Amino acid sequence: MAEGGQEAVRADEKVVPIRRVRxxxxxxxxxxxxxxxKAMESEILRESLEQAVQKKHASRLPSPPP
Incomplete structure (x- = not known):
């Protein structure tokens, strides 16, 4: 530990307590x-939006002839 502190001082770095690191x-x-x-939530919303857009486009298609 003392060597690490000395090394940090030589490197002009701050010595941080292990508690703070944890x-x-x-x-x-x-x-x-x-x-x-959040990434998973975003993916779910993206997929839901794609499905909604597909359904909207499908409802606008003309009905097939009988």
């Missing part, structure tokens, strides 16, 4: 989960 990792996981959920 908090940020948890936040990244949470945001990834939310992003996946």
């Amino acid at each position: 908090e940020l990792e948890n936040r990244v996981r949470e945001l990834g989960r939310l992003l996946g959920s």
Whole structure:
């Protein structure tokens, strides 16, 4: 740990407590989960819209002759 701190100081980087790193990792996981959920929701809505448009176009087609 001391070597890592010295290395960070030599590299002119901030030393961050492990607690903060874990908090940020948890936040990244949470945001990834939310992003996946939103992507799935978007895909469902896109497919629903495509089906609605197809039904609308199909209802405008002339009826086949008897």
